[in-house]
Amino acid sequence: MFVDVAKIEVKAGDGGNGMVAYRREKYVPMGGPAGGDGGRGGDVVFIVDPGLRTLMDFRYQRHFRAKAGENGRPKNQHGANAEDLLVKVPPGTVVRDAQTQDLIADLTEIGQRAVIAKGGRGGRGNVRFATAKNKAPDMAERGEPGEVKEVLLELRLIADAGLVGFPSVGKSTLLSVVSAARPKIASYHFTTLSPHLGVVSLGDERSFVLADLPGLIEGAHEGQGLGHEFLRHVERTKVLVHVVDMAATEDRDPVSDYYAILHELKEYNPLLVERKQVVVANKMDLPGAQEHLVLFQQKVKDVEIYPISAITRDGIDVLMHRIAELLDQIQVEESNKMDFAEAEVVYRARGPRLTFTIDRDGNVFVVESAELDKLVAMTNFDQYDAVKRFQTILRRSGVDDALRAAGAKDGDVIRVGDMEFDFVE
Template sequence: MVAYRREKYVPMGGPAGGDGGHGGAVIFIVEPGLRTLMDFRYQRHFRAKPGENGRPKNQHGSNAPDLYVKVPPGTVVRDAITNDLIADLTDIGQQAVIAKGGRGGRGNVRFANSKNKAPDMAERGEPGEVKDVILELKLLADAGLVGFPSVGKSTLLSVVSAARPKIASYHFTTLSPHLGVVSLGDERSFVLADLPGLIEGAHEGQGLGHEFLRHIERTLLLVHVIDMAATEDRDPIADYHTIRKELVQYNAQLAARKQLVVANKMDLPNAQKNLDQFRLEVKDVEIYPISAVSRDGIDELMQRIGDLLDQLHRAQEANISPDVDEVVYRSRAPRLVFNVTRDDAVFVVESEELDKLVTMTNFDQYDAVKRFQTILRRSGVDAALRANGAKDGDLIRVGDMEFDFVE
């Protein structure tokens, strides 16, 4: 605000215009009760409020409150234009500033100096950040059940936890991941995910493709469930290698992930014969024969998964870098970066800093125009325009502002 002291017996009281308040930021916060991104299908735009205008008597406007947007654990936020990672929100209560609010404009009291003791100008507020973002949900599970459709993953999860996934005898019964907590009885527990069935070509998006594969990136342990009885005339050995191939082609790092093989449906004919052949062909992985229906071998398998997860968690914690002493380096403010080009008869000055300056300058105020001209001169813009052939009366464009070049 532009204001002056107007008190009785205080002649020439001087400037007294306060600063504007800062705009609110848009902040994502992890909410424990959320499980999907469905709410964002119906509301796609979020805008924090602007700060209040400055007031007289050196009173600053109030800062606007930040806008908190709730997201489920496991949300990944990426820039929609560059695809750069902005935030990976995994912990309950974790926050990330997605778009910063703009700085409040300065009142005329901030521009008083020895040469101009009563400046008749004030800044407009700085524009807040505007971003288009992509949200992706990746489940947070310790171990993930992977395998072809109808091999018994959902049945296994329903047996070892309180989860109740849909179970039927047709392909792709599981269309979205299910989570279950497995309690081992020795005060240990872990989260097990039943992930949608995998088919050949999933890394290219076929079938449920990426809908399946993205959820295994966070799991510490992969549990391959194989129909060892080959009830649908499948080859258990070929299925195992196909799954391995799809995982590697989607993300090469998954090949190094710790893995177990669960030979399911061992209560059916031909299962033991197929298992013997499988052991001869596949020797680089632990194999646990079970029957999810009769629950044979389930306890041993869950205990082994719990032991492996303990080891993996300890290894993960050991690899965390220790805190280091912070060192603060101070540097001079960088010079204004700009580029001068010519578009027909118009000289265009390209600069993010100058575009922001144009937005924050009130060109109806004489002192504000003088300040803008001084910044252009001191930053070398005038000299660069002359070097590029600008003459008296030529049209200059900076951001949305056009004006004549005047010597």
């Protein structure tokens, strides 16, 4: 089974907790703080594995969790960092945030890695909070929570050229003739329900990857038929090889078929019709094909047309060499674009360190802030010094003043993250 879409949840490891500890030595009666920091939680890292071809494994395992870092130890010993969790994915995997649809990673190269969820940093031990006024702080940080994300995986085949066209026009037969691929071939629609890849080797030591993609139907851009499942893979190809049944074996009109496919591609992504393309006039060995070809050439202009017969193999060598030439041209163009892009540097100013909003939930004032939510998770409210530090951060960040401006008074309930506090003047 070919599986090219999967939704999973990834959870990076939490940072280890910092420790509250003090020096306990025979001749040092008032030893200072000696609590070590917690270790860093493991990242969830996707790595491209050339041995994978589908996302089938993600149908059976949907949750991936990295390990937490170790807690800090006495005598200023830091906890060990957790190992990253490596998740293998096939080449061509696109990773998006399932909620926002934002692109997280586009994994195309063998061995390429991408951090999908970042592990939390370790909490600081009490030695980190020693000051001239408080030489023996009775507080330490909890570890930072690791990131949790629900991500959508999409597999888009990485092929140099893709065979597009209506069902039963001969795409699978053509691929089987020019490569070692053996797609299923039959005389009924939608024989190809999943993409097939084949490597085309030319006599001049050049080669390229050719994809036989499932047949399109009208309305595919709206999800009809195989719809988006097909069009997703077309986006990867550099050259579109448009196969047309020039013999019109099912009473179809080759000209109408050609423009119908162009319409579906344009509606899905206007950039697709700007790709380099060639038209393959297939089934030229059948009666009536030559007459249809003449009419096709009269009505379809500004496109290269290559008459072939996938059965008799006539015209195939010329077609394959032309595809290779187009790919060479594209490689030169892409190299020139990369050289120009490397010289362009964009600098962006950092935004404010802490942002928040204040809303009302009945009688409760709700302070919403990703930074403060993290601070709550990392604060041990059983420790007096930790509570004082938390209060100081709220005051210095302007939260106290903003609450007063919003109408908060002495004794009102304030909610930050999962914690509720009384507002005290």
